[in-house]
Amino acid sequence: MDLVGLCKAAKAAKYELQKLSTTKKNEVLMEVSKVLLENNEHILLENAHDIAAATSKGLSIALIDRLRLTDERIAAMAEGLVQVAQLPDPIGEVIERIERPNGLLIEKCRVPLGVIGIIYEARPNVTVDAFGLCFKSGNAVILKGGSDAIHSNAAIASCIRQALKNCDVTEDAICFVEAVDRETTMQLMQMADDIDVLIPRGGAGLIRSVVENSRIPVIETGTGNCHIYIDDSADPKIAKEIILNAKTQRIGVCNACESLVVHEAVKNTVLKEAAAALQEKHVEIRGDEAVVELLNCKPATEEDFGKEYLDYIISVKTVASVDEAIAHINRYNTGHSECIITQDPTHAEQFLNEVDAACVYVNASTRFTDGYEFGFGAEIGISTQMLHARGPMGLKELTSYKYKVHGNGQIRK
């Protein structure tokens, strides 16, 4: 099917999906889980084609690892669907009820967004995860994955369509774009009549391209240049543990810490201790003048302070006050996750109020910015924009609302 036909099919499917009962949706999710496990061998075979192509193309070991499926990874995808089935259904909730003096009853009701387009890179698990969340929230989904994962993604999408068919639900609940060229991606981003929302999932380059070229409203699941500010009243032990955790517990994720901001009063104590612990974990430190003098480390450039390293590197900036720390963070951060380590409730309050980010922490690791950790269940991504949804996006964030207005002949005066 060509792209236009595919988009029309998804749009037609959305009207069917919004009518599905919770029971039926959960039945489908369980069936997809089952069909995936049954087709384990076939999926691995198709994945092997992708791995072979990636190897001969000379892709990095890290990229090939992201691409690779195993029995365990397929089992984890299948288990993820079972978990989504267990989450409460957001659709149909009456969010607000307004009675007007003229007798009108207005109900604000949660409804699906409609058709969600997902443009992603080389992680085949996104095919399953995105379908699961979009389907449970009553949305049709159009998936456009990266060329490196095309065989794996196509195999998975066809399992999902088989499961939908087995349950007598429209297969167009998932529409998979087989073409992998850039032109198709550009064309997809113009289909504003059929696609309601576009969510890019991948690196900074992909996200920038979608934001710049899409005519469809985009939810930006952005990069994270996350800071930890060590206040002059910071507890040294808490500071060291949180910094180590936020920087090194998992290096390549968007909620990892990329930059420290340190009150100059504690640079000789708290910073020194934290820096030693980081260096023990092979983290390279790049500091401003005061830090270079103290630690004899590499100097940080302007570019360093704006950088999401996703690597064993951290920048360090000293400041003279919490105000200066906030100004520095608001200048360089990406609106993701920011933390203050402090024992001073006034400083904590000021930081929480004035730092502009989706998630602001007092004395806890930035690594908690995550749908599961927030208790939302699985997430489709972490939004760094202001519109619609901010921070971890679970099922609720994949919905909109409509006003149902009940009258008995009211007209406007």
Next chain:
Amino acid sequence: MDLVGLCKAAKAAKYELQKLSTTKKNEVLMEVSKVLLENNEHILLENAHDIAAATSKGLSIALIDRLRLTDERIAAMAEGLVQVAQLPDPIGEVIERIERPNGLLIEKCRVPLGVIGIIYEARPNVTVDAFGLCFKSGNAVILKGGSDAIHSNAAIASCIRQALKNCDVTEDAICFVEAVDRETTMQLMQMADDIDVLIPRGGAGLIRSVVENSRIPVIETGTGNCHIYIDDSADPKIAKEIILNAKTQRIGVCNACESLVVHEAVKNTVLKEAAAALQEKHVEIRGDEAVVELLNCKPATEEDFGKEYLDYIISVKTVASVDEAIAHINRYNTGHSECIITQDPTHAEQFLNEVDAACVYVNASTRFTDGYEFGFGAEIGISTQMLHARGPMGLKELTSYKYKVHGNGQIRK
């Protein structure tokens, strides 16, 4: 100031505005109201320049009327600000509180969007209304009005800046773009680093241009191709009154009815009566074959069914069932306001659930889609998109949220 400087100034202002107390914000709104009234003569003088230019350019009477300010209209703008001051402040509300097993306390708190850009046409009152709503919800605003209203808008913006100064609040809470060329508008739509949201207010052409060219997230306040479906169980009196009200109470507004869909079983009764009443009000009817035969009216083309007339014209389509009515409406509507006239609760329920629009009505006029009528107070526009806000957008819809996370040393396992 050049556009880049102006955007930077607005961004700097947003950090100050988010800290303002409700009392202070209301004080400013009252002061702006006062300064506007004090400068009544000056504003009228500047408006006279615009009117003179518009007249010599040969603009239509309707356009010149929109442009014209009078004592009454300035008083109404000033009174609007007093009303916004009386509305509850949305900022600071804790929307949700989540306690996690690991002891983290997560508060979801309402915050301003940041910097809101408004691109509008020739209504000078938008300058005041948009400022009032954006300011009360803690946002800085960048205003880019149409060239026809430039003198009026500049005079009003300068009153607002004077009032801000009188109250010791940053004047950059309102940044007014003096340039009126198209190039500046295009440049403004690229300032995604400084502007958080763009809201176009005006006709279909303006909105399309913004959606197509903006790199900044847009809230589409769209056109309204609103339908009324007359079910076979419709009460004839209710049908006639609602149709007349929705079509003719005010012709040029987005929530006016533009198209009737009629169950064929009642075309000889309910439709005939409603059509006679419409024709008495000089409304031209354009119908499908059955309607032409019945009323001897003009035939409706495909284009008619998709058209927002904003005029004394209405299209009429006959259908054989509520399913067919819903399919027709979902094909042609713009996601604004749709109504069913019925005495059958099953049909009402189906229509409410399956018609895809911001507001769906049973037995009430579509003209109620309005911030005041919904009890929200003043509105910035009516959203026809799925993301962020749908339907009338009041103060709450000009906000986002952040998660404040309180810990005591938690790290991720």
